Amino acid sequence: MAEKEFEPKIIGFFCNWCTYASADLAGISRLQYPPNIRVIRVMCSGSISPHHVLRAFQKGADGVLIGGCHIGDCHYLRGNYMTIKRVRFLQDLLKFTGFEPERLHLEWISAAEAPKFAEVVRKFTEKIRKMGPSRLKQAA
Amino acid sequence: MDKLREKVRNLLKENKVAGYLGYIEGEGGHPLPHFFTKERLEEVERAIVPPDNARYPLDKILESLAAAYPDETFAIQVRGCDERGLNELYKWGQLDPDKVVLVGVACTQAQADYCECPAPWPSVIDYGEKCEPVLQSRRVSRIEALTQEEAFQEWLGHFERCIKCYGCRDVCPMCFCKECSLEHPELLSTGKVPPDVIFQLVRAIHMAGRCIDCGLCEEACPAHIPLRVLYKKANLLVKDLFAYETGSPVTGPSPWKSLGEEVTLEPKPM
Ligand code: SF4
Ligand code: SF4
Ligand code: FES
Numbered sequence: 001m002a003e004k005e006f007e008p009k010i011i012g013f014f015c016n017w018c019t020y021a022s023a024d025l026a027g028i029s030r031l032q033y034p035p036n037i038r039v040i041r042v043m044c045s046g047s048i049s050p051h052h053v054l055r056a057f058q059k060g061a062d063g064v065l066i067g068g069c070h071i072g073d074c075h076y077l078r079g080n081y082m083t084i085k086r087v088r089f090l091q092d093l094l095k096f097t098g099f100e101p102e103r104l105h106l107e108w109i110s111a112a113e114a115p116k117f118a119e120v121v122r123k124f125t126e127k128i129r130k131m132g133p134s135r136l137k138q139a140a
Numbered sequence: 141m142d143k144l145r146e147k148v149r150n151l152l153k154e155n156k157v158a159g160y161l162g163y164i165e166g167e168g169g170h171p172l173p174h175f176f177t178k179e180r181l182e183e184v185e186r187a188i189v190p191p192d193n194a195r196y197p198l199d200k201i202l203e204s205l206a207a208a209y210p211d212e213t214f215a216i217q218v219r220g221c222d223e224r225g226l227n228e229l230y231k232w233g234q235l236d237p238d239k240v241v242l243v244g245v246a247c248t249q250a251q252a253d254y255c256e257c258p259a260p261w262p263s264v265i266d267y268g269e270k271c272e273p274v275l276q277s278r279r280v281s282r283i284e285a286l287t288q289e290e291a292f293q294e295w296l297g298h299f300e301r302c303i304k305c306y307g308c309r310d311v312c313p314m315c316f317c318k319e320c321s322l323e324h325p326e327l328l329s330t331g332k333v334p335p336d337v338i339f340q341l342v343r344a345i346h347m348a349g350r351c352i353d354c355g356l357c358e359e360a361c362p363a364h365i366p367l368r369v370l371y372k373k374a375n376l377l378v379k380d381l382f383a384y385e386t387g388s389p390v391t392g393p394s395p396w397k398s399l400g401e402e403v404t405l406e407p408k409p410m
Contacts, residue, residue, distance in 0.1 A: 081400050
């Protein structure tokens with residue numbers, strides 16, 4: 001039997017006010033992007049705890065994509081100041097332990113940037129597909 | 141030891157403190173943590189600095205004492221790490237600096253080398269002498285030099301030995317939360333040994349900018365997991381990314397405590 005092609009599971013934590021809306025707009029504009037992404041809508045990217053990211057990986061995510069408002073545009077003013085701190089720290093900690101930091105990505109995508117949204121999801125999905133299943137998943 | 145005992149005796153006699161949290165030479169010469177008071181002043185004769193491998197989380201005991209007697213001032217024996225712990229606990233509102241008197245101990249060179257400690261003495265020294273600090277952790281550099289695959293295999297090998305005894309958390313002077321993420325059923329699986337692979341990472345996240353590198357967790361861990369290396373790195377990252385020096389009386393608040401006034405970092409390119 002031919003081996004089934006690996007289909008990565010990607011969790012997207014998207015801010016309600018920007019990236020989530022850009023996903024909507026992408027849909028309305030009929031922009032194509034891979035269906036591998038499971039979206040979790042949050043009220044601000046600053047409400048995403050490193051716990052949620054680690055939990056997603058533990059539960060079998062091959063990639064985690066975080067989408068928030070551009071700096072200066074956060075609906076809660078500075079929520080995303082925390083997002084960038086957490087993500088950068090976590091990526092470096094994952095690197096130290098060999099837990100594949102490339103599987104975690106942060107992108108600022110505004111509500112108007114539907115083409116950017118589709119492009120980021122496409123690129124990230126392809127990157128994760130190339131990387132194969134997450135190491136952490138194999139260990140868990 | 142005379143100088144230290146004299147200081148403690150005077151603090152107690154002159155009612156400067158309600159008690160002194162230190163160590164006593166117990167039965168058969170065993171060093172034990174002890175609370176000295178004016179009522180039993182003769183015990184100060186047996187007040188000691190314990191051998192390097194007999195340290196207890198005195199900061200943690202002080203936290204309970206201070207919570208039970210919020211109006212009292214206490215003296216406490218501190219090494220460099222213990223004082224960093226106090227500084228951090230002040231910042232987190234767990235202790236009041238005006239109600240703490242330091243009785244300081246400088247660590248031996250052997251201890252500083254073993255700990256790879258960059259600041260092996262407190263701001264007040266009542267016993268011992270300053271030795272050479274260790275500015276770089278070789279244990280951390282060794283891991284940094286590994287490939288991703290090697291690092292993963294090494295840490296996985298360690299994490300899989302965890303028996304989830306929570307000893308690392310329970311001994312930690314900086315773990316003061318009433319509710320612990322490590323026991324949260326929605327953040328980590330329950331009833332599973334070894335625990336989820338992310339267990340130690342969850343703890344490392346919480347220790348970043350908080351661990352004062354006393355090493356007690358690593359000494360307590362029955363599975364010999366090099367926890368300290370993980371937290372040393374977490375603190376180095378906090379220093380590199382946010383210029384935050386854990387345990388320093390100068391830098392603060394913790395980068396996790398406030399959003400900050402400006403953003404200096406950018407998302408990494410994909
Ligand atoms: S070395 Fe371990 S026990 Fe000591 S403060 Fe850091 S995490 Fe806590
Ligand atoms: S002390 Fe060691 S074995 Fe016990 S929970 Fe902590 S890491 Fe696991
Ligand atoms: S509201 Fe979008 S990142 Fe804060």
